[in-house]
Amino acid sequence: MDQIIVKGGQKLKGKVRVEGAKNAVLPILAGALLASNGKSILKEVPNLADVYTIQEVLKSLNVSIDYFPEKNEMVIDASQTLSSEAQFEYVRKMRASILVMGPVLARNGFARVALPGGCAIGSRPIDQHLKGFEAMGSQITFGNGFVEAKTTGRLRGAKIYLDFPSVGATENIMTAAALADGVTVIENAAKEPEIVDLANYINEMGGRVVGAGTDTMRIEGVKELNGAEHYIIPDRVEAGTFMVAAAITEGDVIIENAVPEHMAALISKLEEMGVDIQEVEEGLRIRASRPLRSIDIKTMPHPGFPTDMQSQMMSLMLTAQGNGILTETVFENRFMHVEEFRRMNASVKIEGRSVIMEGPSKLQGAEVSATDLRAAAALILAGLAAEGITRVNKLYHLDRGYVNFHKKLAALGADIERVTTEEAKVEQLV
Numbered sequence: 001m002d003q004i005i006v007k008g009g010q011k012l013k014g015k016v017r018v019e020g021a022k023n024a025v026l027p028i029l030a031g032a033l034l035a036s037n038g039k040s041i042l043k044e045v046p047n048l049a050d051v052y053t054i055q056e057v058l059k060s061l062n063v064s065i066d067y068f069p070e071k072n073e074m075v076i077d078a079s080q081t082l083s084s085e086a087q088f089e090y091v092r093k094m095r096a097s098i099l100v101m102g103p104v105l106a107r108n109g110f111a112r113v114a115l116p117g118g119c120a121i122g123s124r125p126i127d128q129h130l131k132g133f134e135a136m137g138s139q140i141t142f143g144n145g146f147v148e149a150k151t152t153g154r155l156r157g158a159k160i161y162l163d164f165p166s167v168g169a170t171e172n173i174m175t176a177a178a179l180a181d182g183v184t185v186i187e188n189a190a191k192e193p194e195i196v197d198l199a200n201y202i203n204e205m206g207g208r209v210v211g212a213g214t215d216t217m218r219i220e221g222v223k224e225l226n227g228a229e230h231y232i233i234p235d236r237v238e239a240g241t242f243m244v245a246a247a248i249t250e251g252d253v254i255i256e257n258a259v260p261e262h263m264a265a266l267i268s269k270l271e272e273m274g275v276d277i278q279e280v281e282e283g284l285r286i287r288a289s290r291p292l293r294s295i296d297i298k299t300m301p302h303p304g305f306p307t308d309m310q311s312q313m314m315s316l317m318l319t320a321q322g323n324g325i326l327t328e329t330v331f332e333n334r335f336m337h338v339e340e341f342r343r344m345n346a347s348v349k350i351e352g353r354s355v356i357m358e359g360p361s362k363l364q365g366a367e368v369s370a371t372d373l374r375a376a377a378a379l380i381l382a383g384l385a386a387e388g389i390t391r392v393n394k395l396y397h398l399d400r401g402y403v404n405f406h407k408k409l410a411a412l413g414a415d416i417e418r419v420t421t422e423e424a425k426v427e428q429l430v
């Protein structure tokens with residue numbers, strides 16, 4: 001098991017390039033299952049643990065994959081007859097495995113996927129996904145830890161209103177509808193940039209999706225889809241994490257490949273705190289100096305403030321002047337990192353769905369453990385600003401969503417290293 005050791009106090013300076021987006025590549029790889037002809041070539045595929053997991057899921061469904069991590073490219077051939085079952089070992093590792101259900105159901109008329117259950121950030125049901133499949137004419141059954149969807153003939157286009165603009169439900173219904181008979185309309189659809197990326201890829205495959213990025217999407221089903229070449233959009237959460245890294249260290253960092261239009265809420269909130277953000281030729285330039293102002297934030301579906309930036313923003317808000325409130329409305333239980341921040345001397349309390357911070361906290365280095373992917377990044381960010389040494393454990397969370405995080409921070413001047421626990425134990429003794 002690895003540990004990241006960070007010594008606080010260095011101001012970050014320089015340039016960092018963000019990778020392709022995890023939350024775009026996962027649904028797009030599931031979407032690649034739709035192509036019964038030809039190969040898909042995906043570019044800007046990030047070298048993440050989650051990408052390896054979804055690759056294993058696709059292989060288990062009888063798909064051939066060639067992955068070239070050194071050039072961030074993946075070639076997918078889903079033209080063979082697909083198998084219909086996604087096993088628990090994959091869904092347990094990564095909830096996004098559920099996204100194969102729509103494409104497999106559309107191609108085979110049957111899909112059997114292990115139930116994902118909850119995870120570290122909440123219960124995360126899939127009722128809205130299933131409601132969509134049902135409206136398109138399939139029967140849903142549960143048994144032995146699996147959910148099954150079955151239809152006779154092709155799925156039928158339908159009008160589906162989502163009770164909440166769920167990202168995963170919008171994606172699963174969109175891919176199922178791409179091969180359905182007739183037109184599907186999704187109302188109250190999710191509007192995240194990753195939804196638009198998936199819609200673009202389906203259209204490149206020969207599909208007919210309009211309205212992605214708005215509340216109402218219209219998908220006209222086609223009889224078959226072909227493999228296509230597609231560039232994955234840049235990761236707005238990785239970009240945002242480096243923006244906070246620059247701000248929390250009073251640094252001066254250019255984030256290459258960042259798309260400001262995907263990050264309007266985050267940019268506004270950082271500016272409200274007093275962070276200077278400029279669009280430059282290469283991307284975004286972030287500069288900050290203390291004191292930063294405390295603000296209030298509420299997470300919301302896009303274009304609201306993203307829940308995937310909540311914990312990183314909490315690190316920064318802890319260091320700001322005055323009282324700040326962070327309210328989580330997307331997930332029911334995404335404050336597990338608060339206890340870890342307390343170990344670092346953070347003055348913070350949870351009240352219902354809000355966290356109240358009395359700033360500035362004088363953060364101190366401590367040994368902490370990541371509770372989920374973004375919490376891992378947030379604890380490292382807090383370590384960059386803390387007095388002394390912070391050791392962050394359970395880095396398998398971090399590896400799901402960040403490529404070479406510590407190396408990128410070190411290249412910007414952070415005093416940071418990653419060691420295996422055996423080395424870490426020796427370190428602790430000296």
Ligand SMILES: CC(=O)N[C@H]1[C@@H](OP(=O)(O)OP(=O)(O)OC[C@H]2O[C@@H](n3ccc(=O)[nH]c3=O)[C@H](O)[C@@H]2O)O[C@H](CO)[C@@H](O)[C@@H]1O
Nearest residue numbers: 023096124125126127128129166167168169307308330331
């Ligand atoms: C791989 C991927 O892209 N993951 C992202 C995706 O997750 P994911 O697609 O799981 O997120 P959703 O938008 O579906 O979930 C948001 C909320 O809706 C609830 N819900 C969802 C579906 C459903 O059928 N019923 C239901 O009640 C969930 O429990 C949660 O409280 O969007 C989240 C919200 O932006 C991000 O935090 C995740 O990083």
Ligand SMILES: C=C(OP(=O)(O)O)C(=O)O
Nearest residue numbers: 023095096308373374401
């Ligand atoms: C919650 C996240 O991802 P997932 O939906 O894959 O768990 C995330 O990317 O922060």
